[in-house]
Each structure stands twice: as structure tokens, then as C-alpha cells.
Amino acid sequence: MDHGTQHHPPAAAHGHHPPASPAAAATSWRMAAQATLHCLTGCAIGEVLGMVIGTALGWSALPTVVLAVALAFVFGYALTMRGVLRAGVDGRTALKVALAADTVSIAVMEILDNAVMLAVPGAMEAGLTSGVFWASLAFALLVAFVLTTPINRWLISRGKGHAVVHAYHHAH
Template sequence: MASSATLHCLTGCAIGEVLGMVIGTALGWGNVATIILAVALAFVFGYALTMRGVLRAGVDFKQAVKVALAADTVSILVMEIVDNAVMVAVPGAMEAGLANWVFWAALAFALAVAFVLTVPVNKWMIGRGLGHAVVHQYHH
């Protein structure tokens, strides 16, 4: 269950993270601005994916926002901290540019590391009825 929850989180994070990194890199933004955009978009897409399923279950928008915040905030936060730390730590990754394989390899590696390190966090939270455990009642 923790792996599934983390994969769900990774999907939203990856969409936002890749989009943010691509936009920031394409516009020639510095590392800080690019990371801020990538993190913001990761949260937006992560929450949106959770809300989509909850809204489909008939929950009103305001409650769906609350469920998404409770389900995903810690997971996305951990994933984003790890992912961006790895991107910054890989020499030349942030400066490589979109046409360079180093950028894409580092981004894929960063997301993989973030997944591996976030699974235990989600396992711990689900075991205590937190995180993605709050979403399960809305899955049919």
C-alpha cells in the first residue's frame, strides 16, 4: 500500500517537477527560481491527482481539498526535498540544458531516489491512519 501511495505521489510530483524544470531551464532561470516553480507545480499536480479521484467519489470541492492536503502534503514535501537536493547535488544537472542527457538522467535519478526514500515515510503514515490512509474510503 505504501508503494502504491508513493507511486501515486510520484506521478503528480513528476509531472509538476518535470514541467517546472523544463520551463525554468528553457527560460534560463537560475536554480532557485526553477526549483521554486518545480516544487509549486509538483504540489499542484500532486493534489490535483488526489482530488480527481475524491471528487469522482462524490465529495464536494472544499472537502476534496482537505482530503488532498491531508493525504499528500507530507509525502510531496519529502519527495520534493529529496528530488531537488539530488538535482542540485548532481554536478552540472541544473545547468545542463534541456537538450543534454545529463539533465534528463539526473532528473530521472532524482525522482527514483525520492521514490525510494518516500516509501518508508508513507508506510509509517498509513500505519497510523495518516497520509494516503485518509483517501482509501473514497476509492471504489
């Protein structure tokens, strides 16, 4: 093995997060919104897929929501891992980074968007051809985005959440 080209991941891979940079201390709403949108993309793919599968199969709300949440985490982590892997990080480390970067954000989004879906009368039973189903799902994802953005801003300002991912992108 050529030790001159050996990959040395940032300290975050070893459970230590890099010190908060001046940029992290002055985290902008735009940066937080971009991180939330990135996270929401994976969540939305999984959420929509889970809702579509559960609704198409005629499942009740509980198994549909469980499937949607599970797929939201899978797709959310996968999108983050894709970017980290492109930075030259190994799969195990990329998974650790994705878990550190996205777990809180995805969990909050899933609680919020599923609460909205369950709260809208008839949304879960409406069926895939119903405007009520799609409008409720779009509204639920919008609520999740709006309410998760301040949480991501707070996390990033403390060198956590998507700040962990940025440490890998800027290290390579």
C-alpha cells in the same frame, strides 16, 4: 433538497480520521509503494514541467526549483482530488483530503529530488537537450520514491497520508 441522498463524508473530512483498520495496521510495502507511486506521478509531472520551464527560460537554480516545487504540489494535489471528487465528494472537502493525504509525501519527495538535482554537478545548467539533465532528473525522482515509500508506509499504518484517501474510496 432530498435528505435521503445527501452526502455524508467520512469523519476525516471533519478533522477526525477513521480508526486504523486491521489493513492499516498491517500496511504492506506494496500498498506504501502504490501510494508513493501515485504521489510521485503528480510530483513528477509538476517537477518535470517546472524544470523544463525554468531551464528553457534560462533561469538560475533557485527560481527553477521554486517553480518545480510549486507545480509538484499543484499536480500532486490535483491528481488526488480527481479521485476523491469521483467518489462524490464536494470540491472543498476533496481539497482538504488532498492536503491531508499528500502534503507530507510531496514535501519529502520535493526536498529529496531537488537536493539530488542540486547535488549533481551541472544538472541544473545542462539544458533540455542534455542527457545529464534528464538522467539526473530521473535519478532524483527514483531517490525520492525509494526514500519516501517507508514514510508513506508509516503514515498509512497510522491511518494518515493516503489512508485518508482510501477511506473516501471505500466509503462510496
